[in-house]
Amino acid sequence: MDQTQLQKMDETVLDWLDDISHLVMKRVQQRMQIETKSSHRDLVTNVDREVEQYYVQHIRTFDPEAQILGEEGFGDAVKSTEGRIWYVDPIDGTMNFVKQQDEFATMVAVYEDGEPVMAWIMDITKHDVVHGGPDFGVFHNDEPLHAPTDTALKDGLIILSGARLLYEEKGFTELAKSALGYRVYGSAGISYLHVLTGKAVAYLSRMRPWDFAAGVALAKSLGLKVGTIDEHPLNMLVSGSVLVATEKTFDDIKLIQKEWT
Amino acid sequence: MDQTQLQKMDETVLDWLDDISHLVMKRVQQRMQIETKSSHRDLVTNVDREVEQYYVQHIRTFDPEAQILGEEGFGDAVKSTEGRIWYVDPIDGTMNFVKQQDEFATMVAVYEDGEPVMAWIMDITKHDVVHGGPDFGVFHNDEPLHAPTDTALKDGLIILSGARLLYEEKGFTELAKSALGYRVYGSAGISYLHVLTGKAVAYLSRMRPWDFAAGVALAKSLGLKVGTIDEHPLNMLVSGSVLVATEKTFDDIKLIQKEWT
Known part of the structure; x- marks a missing residue:
């Protein structure tokens, strides 16, 4: 993808993240439905599902050809890394989300033929986002982010x-x-x-x-x-x-x- | 102490915490002097020392009769819990302070004859304070804080x-x-x-x-x-x-x- 397309993709997903952070912070004030998945420590809530559905719906419109691999299963049964894949983790750290209403994230990544194109990680309560890709550069909110010091x-x-x-x-x-x-x-x-x-x-x-x-x-x-x-x-x-x-x-x-x- | 005295103490220490948070956030932008104490994992910086000196100086003026027990040793060699003691931890989580410039706190507590009177804990980067005491109530910033749900x-x-x-x-x-x-x-x-x-x-x-x-x-x-x-x-x-x-x-x-x- 060229710079214009990457820029468009970045702006689009940042808009989604804005919507999602507002949605999630509103849901935090309300009563959540909490269920367990593989064990009593593996939680899922109505909010995880609602956010993944938001992603799937918006990705289908923005990039109809792509496949979607999402935690809660609203995407596709992806069998190969060929083509473009959107990876979606609607609420990462669901236990923190449920118990702390803090210290959880939402994550999105786009890969093409198994190689990264763009990605976004947002700390939702802090509204703090790191985003970018190999051909786009990485940004911490609006500021360019440089490689951390190489520490042992x-x-x-x-x-x-x-x-x-x-x-x-x-x-x-x-x-x-x-x-x-x-x-x-x-x-x-x-x-x-x-x-x-x-x-x-x-x-x-x-x-x-x-x-x-x-x-x-x-x-x-x-x-x-x-x-x-x-x-x-x-x-x-x-x-x-x-x-x-x-x-x-x-x-x-x-x-x-x-x-x- | 009566409510007026507790109120005065609370307001005074909250003012100190304001000063300290500004001081610390300014120092974070500058070059720190980092030394080790008992081991290479036990760190102290010039900021720990500067903040403890701030506390000791202000406590001596506000409550000259009291003893002070501080992490960095600028207080007193306290031998007994009789009378009033101020406990001071200028930067708690010094390793986080040095490595993350985040997720550290400053803590103050006042005890009288071994029993708690008032205390303050501030997450410095979030400027988030829990403060109060048994005869004063506990506050999260300006809001009354109630006992958490009794969870197993x-x-x-x-x-x-x-x-x-x-x-x-x-x-x-x-x-x-x-x-x-x-x-x-x-x-x-x-x-x-x-x-x-x-x-x-x-x-x-x-x-x-x-x-x-x-x-x-x-x-x-x-x-x-x-x-x-x-x-x-x-x-x-x-x-x-x-x-x-x-x-x-x-x-x-x-x-x-x-x-x-």
């Missing part, structure tokens, strides 16, 4: 999935101990915002494609390093233990990983 | 000290697994704000008096439960594994604790 693991904060750390997914404990400190925020979007803006040197979690598509796209666009710490390479259609980090921290983690594999 | 551990988020969880202080892993979820924020003040405003059902960490004095005072004032999970009762002059929780969660934790002791 021992000098920075790593953000980890709480569940993976607690249930001892291989390596998580070693990484937490090797970092200057670690944090657990309960939302991939909030965690990615920390890494993209240089507040943390890495984020690692086991995630599904809609959880990591936007973070990976923006991280690559900023020159951060992206990979997996399991035996499989990054696959935009399946779950993976996805790592986004500064270059130095990525290399530190790969060295530590050699000792545990 | 299995239905709420627990906030834990990352280091205590990682280095397996007795019981921390069990508590994280028993809760609906856990979070690690790296600042006692930020963690207390979550519990006081009902975003989390408990906060547990091993802390020094200036880390827990304000949180304990405000929690007691709101009707939350406060105690330790180590063998020693809460002591306002020494470190302890201090727990602040809703009543149900406190009881849940005490039941779980029976199994590990």
